[in-house]
Amino acid sequence: MHIMEGFLPPFWAALWFALALPVIAYGVVRIRRLVGEDRELLPLLAVSGAFIFVLSSLKLPSVTGSSSHPTGTGAGAVLFGPAVTSVLATIVLVYQALFLAHGGFTTLGANVFSMGIAGPAAGYAIYRICMRARVGCCTAVFATAAVADIATYLTTSTQLALAFPATTGGVTASFLTFAGIFALTQVPLAIVEGLVIALVFRYMIAIRGDVLERLHVLRREVPAP
Amino acid sequence: MNRTLGVVIGVVLVLGLATLAMLLADRAATGTDDRAAEKIGDLTGGAYEPWAQAPGVPGGEQNAPLLFGVQAGAGLTVLLGCLWYWREHRSEA
Numbered sequence: 170m171h172i173m174e175g176f177l178p179p180f181w182a183a184l185w186f187a188l189a190l191p192v193i194a195y196g197v198v199r200i201r202r203l204v205g206e207d208r209e210l211l212p213l214l215a216v217s218g219a220f221i222f223v224l225s226s227l228k229l230p231s232v233t234g235s236s237s238h239p240t241g242t243g244a245g246a247v248l249f250g251p252a253v254t255s256v257l258a259t260i261v262l263v264y265q266a267l268f269l270a271h272g273g274f275t276t277l278g279a280n281v282f283s284m285g286i287a288g289p290a291a292g293y294a295i296y297r298i299c300m301r302a303r304v305g306c307c308t309a310v311f312a313t314a315a316v317a318d319i320a321t322y323l324t325t326s327t328q329l330a331l332a333f334p335a336t337t338g339g340v341t342a343s344f345l346t347f348a349g350i351f352a353l354t355q356v357p358l359a360i361v362e363g364l365v366i367a368l369v370f371r372y373m374i375a376i377r378g379d380v381l382e383r384l385h386v387l388r389r390e391v392p393a394p
Numbered sequence: 395m396n397r398t399l400g401v402v403i404g405v406v407l408v409l410g411l412a413t414l415a416m417l418l419a420d421r422a423a424t425g426t427d428d429r430a431a432e433k434i435g436d437l438t439g440g441a442y443e444p445w446a447q448a449p450g451v452p453g454g455e456q457n458a459p460l461l462f463g464v465q466a467g468a469g470l471t472v473l474l475g476c477l478w479y480w481r482e483h484r485s486e487a
Contacts, residue, residue: 175444
């Protein structure tokens with residue numbers, strides 16, 4: 170989903186920076202507050218960042234003949250919400266822009282917005298809905314990770330469509346073109362990503378469910394009166 | 395599982411994933427990012443020229459798979475390290 174260096178016109182590049190920066194700033198404040206209140210959250214924060222680091226490094230071939238990579242932002246979305254996840258995604262995107270020529274600094278705002286904010290926000294919304302519907306935690310985590318992944322690529326499609334509307338059909342036609350490239354390739358990868366994150370969550374619940382309860386990731390079972 | 399065996403398994407996992415990331419980066423089919431860039435060319439009739447260039451991969455493009463491997467290995471090391479820490483400290487909770 171990385172929009173390459175210089176591939177967004179300056180107006181759009183600046184707009185996505187302007188939209189992403191306040192969320193990143195709020196995420197930094199949230200991280201400071203959370204870690205200040207509970208040092209035991211540090212390993213969880215590191216796990217969330219590590220997921221993004223690992224999964225976004227894997228260029229996996231997909232059924233369409235193209236390759237793409239998972240985003241890994243689902244774990245951060247479940248544990249800390251989109252604002253904190255945006256900070257973690259920014260770190261990974263800067264690494265990739267700096268050392269891998271993957272993405273870029275002029276497109277960093279757009280890439281953070283899609284991978285660090287819009288994707289995790291969509292995933293987080295799904296997670297809250299699942300929790301209200303009393304869906305099992307691992308199923309909810311699977312849905313969150315898969316939706317965060319797909320939503321990231323749909324957001325990238327929107328960003329490119331807005332910047333490069335088709336001569337015939339405008340933004341909608343352009344969106345369908347880009348979504349056809351990204352989303353179809355991404356569906357199998359999103360399912361794999363959901364399964365991997367759900368499995369690791371299962372293990373995390375087994376070893377330290379108490380910390381996940383404190384974050385309201387798990388429901389605290391109230392004893393019957 | 396004793397500590398030594400756990401460390402050995404962890405190292406094998408990290409090296410295995412880093413190698414996999416390198417192989418995938420080296421042999422991957424055309425990426426969706428590249429296909430999107432081609433599509434921008436189609437939509438603009440080839441008129442759009444990127445106005446900035448990426449700084450490039452340190453030491454040359456041939457190092458990109460290695461750096462993808464470093465990214466995967468570093469991430470998995472942190473992931474396994476944190477899960478190990480939690481597992482070791484669960485009795486204190």
